[in-house]
Amino acid sequence: MSTATEVPPKSRPTAPQIASVFLLLGVTAFGGQPALLALLNRELVERRGWLRNEEITEAFTYTKLLPGPVVVQVVAYLGYRLNGVRGVLAAAAMFLLPSVVTMLALGAAYGRIAANQGVTAALGGLTSAVVGIILVATIGQARKAIRDAVGAVVAITVCIAAVIWNVNPALLVLAAGGLGILREARRPRSPEDKAS
Known part of the structure; x- marks a missing residue:
């Protein structure tokens, strides 16, 4: 298994850099694991060169064997790979922050919006869009992983x-x-x- 020290020290991102990227991912990661896989590849491999595609695929593979939410485990694992314990804290906290804030707001407003037909229709459209995003991410990852x-x-x-x-x-x-x-x-x- 690889360690955080495999990212060369000069290219190792700082905790604030990791936090900003994972906050962006937390805001934009709709569609579960396949969609997150595509976003992680784009942000961490293609745009920043912090990791290799294989490292992200490994993260999903390793964390599938653990109990609990895979997405959070992947984020924590990659944070560790990027900058040790500081990376874990920055990546996990900032990735989860948008979801926590959104769920608190929706929970507070649930009674007023649950029966609204416009909200129900919007959720139906969002569900269809998320399925499409998952399919695109899955096909893209399959092209990279199946050799x-x-x-x-x-x-x-x-x-x-x-x-x-x-x-x-x-x-x-x-x-x-x-x-x-x-x-x-x-x-x-x-x-x-x-x-x-």
């Missing part, structure tokens, strides 16, 4: 197992990891591989 036919078969099998048979995602991640280990163990070794 060969075996990867495609594993992805399709995992999808079927999750959707049709309702298999626990942690078990699917563990099984796919085991398949990856078996595949690597059976791969023919080149002389360079044997020397290392």
Whole structure:
């Protein structure tokens, strides 16, 4: 497993830089895990070069094995990778702040807006938009992560197992990891591989 020290010290973002980026992500991250994955790639990999795409994918993989909300765990993990404990505090606090404020406001106003037909219609439209965002993010990540036919078969099998048979995602991640280990163990070794 990698550590926060892998980000070179000169390029390691400060806690305030991390806080500002994760506040932006907290305001714009609609659609759950797939949408957040796309946003994290755009902000942390493409725009700032703080992390590699593989590191973000690893974060989602590792945290799927833990109990609790994956999105918050991913944010905390990436914050740690970027700047240790300060990074965790900055990333998690600022990412959650917009949701906390919004939920407090909606909770206070719930009695007045719950029966409003305009609000109900708007929520229906938002739900459809979020599904579209999730599909775009999922397709984009699949293009980056699936590198060969075996990867495609594993992805399709995992999808079927999750959707049709309702298999626990942690078990699917563990099984796919085991398949990856078996595949690597059976791969023919080149002389360079044997020397290392």
